[in-house]
Amino acid sequence: MPYLNISHKDRLSQAGLRPTKQRLRLSEWLFTGEDKHFTAEQLHRDVKDGTEPVSLATVYNTLSAFTRAGLLKTVTVDSNRVYYDTNTDAHYHFYDEDGLVLSDIDSRGIEITGLPDLPVGADVERIDIIIRTRKN
Amino acid sequence: MPYLNISHKDRLSQAGLRPTKQRLRLSEWLFTGEDKHFTAEQLHRDVKDGTEPVSLATVYNTLSAFTRAGLLKTVTVDSNRVYYDTNTDAHYHFYDEDGLVLSDIDSRGIEITGLPDLPVGADVERIDIIIRTRKN
């Protein structure tokens, strides 16, 4: 949550995105309440009906635009679908492989030691840590 | 490399898989030389021509069978395709996002501290660490 009480319209403007009805509806769904982990399909299910329905194509277009603008991040945990995360800070994830549910790991205090040198000519773009869990 | 000099035929038998020509050809490609990281498409490109060609469907079927049998592991780094790894030990990866090439991280000495408690009812299935790099 980069700004605590920014309006949905302002968030879009600041990201250089026109505040259309669909984007405002999606922004509302995404950036109200706690951080969210979801797929395009899940989001579409929630916004395809109602006063201001949003089509699947627009959901995809908008998720890409939001991600390009830095409002969202993608998380690669399943090679069949893309997960999105409203938390754009560096952090790690639990992935419940039974329920297919992602959740944040509280990163405070995590330390990784003993990592080897990078391949020459390479810069770290980001580090992903996913703890995959199953019900016991 | 679980057994140093096991024959391809024996490897299949021990995994409970019939040693067909196609599987032997794939086993040869996979388990000769150093550990490999690859996609189904890349493997198919290399085995679709030659004396004993292997079809794309069989490549997919066989990769699934080998993975189920524990001869291969999948690596989730890209939500568009599945990567396979002949190294089935617990270890981590570099992913070159420019070249789309996976490589192993030497895990010896890596330590992660400060991880939070698991969600209740959950067991760790595995921990994935991917260091994503870009050319500098």
Add this chain to the structure above:
DNA sequence: TTACATGCAAACTGTTTGCAAATAT
């Protein structure tokens, strides 16, 4: 001779795209 493997083509899933109509600036 019976169960399993192969391979083609068709099906399927998640995602992207072309384009005409609608909307924001």
Add this chain to the structure above:
DNA sequence: ATATTTGCAAACAGTTTGCATGTAA
């Protein structure tokens, strides 16, 4: 007035599957 966005339907990529033929046990 102009550029951008929407949303349908069609296209697309990677993967899976149905089924007839072939092969291993």
